[in-house]
Amino acid sequence: MTFSPEAASLRLSDSQVSCLASIAGHMIPASAEFGVPAANDPAILQDMLSIIDHRDHAAVVALLAHVDEAAGGFLCALGTAEQAALLARLRMERPGFFAVIENIVARAYYRDPRVLASIGMEYRPPFPKGYLVEQGDWSLLDPVRQRGRIYRDA
């Protein structure tokens, strides 16, 4: 076996994208209360597809095939309630299998500017502005000093 890294994004078929979109929508639905879109919002879904690279492609395809097969053909062919029930059952059976999808959906959803605004976070990279962290109360260390040394001589 020879190690040959690849970098290109890999495409999913239309039916695979439909299955992924259904799963994402069940995972994180839209909420009027919180003012946020669902994870299968078109812009978020497009972003999601862009981050599925060679590192995750095989695992994603395998998961989607598993879900569609369990649905008797296509997850999207089931009603909403049936989809939710099936996904809950499959997640219960194989939580680790779904971790890849949860990871990818979360990475796309929680960088959408609408979502970040809803959780009170600026839509910007950390650098160069950075963030503020309070110094904190350094006198809290006084009791630690008073207890004295704890290391052993050697």
Next chain:
Amino acid sequence: MITNETVDVLIIGGGASGAAVAWSLADTRMRIVCLEQGDWPEPSRYPSTGLDWENRQFGDYAISPNRRGMKADYPVNDDDSPIKIANFNGVGGGTILYAGHFPRMHPSDFRVRTLDGVADDWPIDYWTLEPYFAINDRMMGVASLAGDPAYPDKEAVMPPLPLGRTGERLGRAMNELGWHWWPSDSAITSQEYQGRAPCINLGHCGHGCAQGAKASTDITYWQEAIRNRVELRTNCRVSRIETNDDRMATGAWYFNGDGEEVFQPAEIVIMACNGIGTPRILLNSASERFPNGLANSSGQVGRNLMFHPYGLARGTFDEKLDAYRGSRVFMWSMQFYETDQANDFKRGYSYQFTRGFSPAITAINGMADGLLPWGEGHHAAYLSLFERQAGMVSICEDLPEEINCVTLDPTLKDANGIPAPKITYRLGENTRKMLDHSLARATEILTVAGAKDIVTRAPLPYAGWHLLGTARMGDDPRKSVVNSWGRTHDVKNLFIVDGSVFVTSGGVNPTSTIQAIALYIADQIKERLHDLFA
């Protein structure tokens, strides 16, 4: 094949230890070349500079070389280990991705056989290394608070990083329990220092510091070493060390960036490739003269691999804490570091306390922890977690066991056809008990701090950062690979300066100690130059 001109010193690896030894030897005015398999990192392209900053920690800045799979990376077969390898290949090595948490090993760590009846004593002690710890703190730029009762006195180069709300909350809990805690020694500048800007709390230290506040060796040691005429050659992957009939190293074979095989002759060869890369090259250098691998007459090359098995505990608080802001690791506890006869294990562990998580990681962890549901309840549950989590990891001392080892994989190879390392590792019984103890105490701390929904996990699988012990130091050539000053017993012009030489692991992050050892060995080489090969 190409053969270069002979150099005086050839260093293999441009990471934490390679940079330190290069800098120290530069004042000899010898001709020094370092071969590094990766490239120079570009801080302006680190993840924290872009809107995809969270995403890239799963891609080109992933901690696993197998996942990252970049050109500089070599694959590691870690299927037979519950702890997976983490590293970075490039100038700076692991310091590009480390947290900058910078504890020294403790005096007792060097005397574990004498004090606790386990493993072996080191042939050197804390006080041998103390001057080099101090030099290293100044070279790396370490922020700390003097007076930590868990250590002998040490100089503070600059003020510590802030405690923040997280530190206050957890510090109060530790005080209530009467347990030790202290702000970490951090290789992160809290003020302007030698041309480096102070930390601005990007919170993404683990994937390259765009601010240049975190001390990776590309911006510390290497800058001075290169000014002092050390040549650092990038994209050069060493495959094996060559020897002659006098059983001396004559240089190293490497593949350059164009895939050409080149021989670099040298009078002295220094290995600085970490506890996996170094035994990999030594084992791949087997020859008629050294049939079991180079410098391996003891059979100890690749054996005694030690990680630091990590236990994790995190909880959710009723107020917003620092979350994704600030260095993730910022304070420690050494309360359970030393052997306690009341415990059912020997030796101990440190805690490094951790702030919270960025948006996507909060969601990923929340779903994995069972705290963040799918469906309608997702959003409310998310807001109860985001910015409200904190916790700690325990770093457990891993005792050396021969069964835990690095060998050459019989089939897996890197892009140049060099055999990949294969890891065989089992968690020892002592370590299991230690992990259990650390999770129980961590739960107590978080409970006293007022956290709910406390999650614990051990060992963390993707935490094989600390690669130690695979070419151990010792006075007895039958039981060790290098002597007390870093020279291999078998090859008198071959030195090892990385974590491979650790006799035991201690229970703290090892970079500070690795670099102190590299500086110490460099001084030994300089002091003994007149009869170095005797």
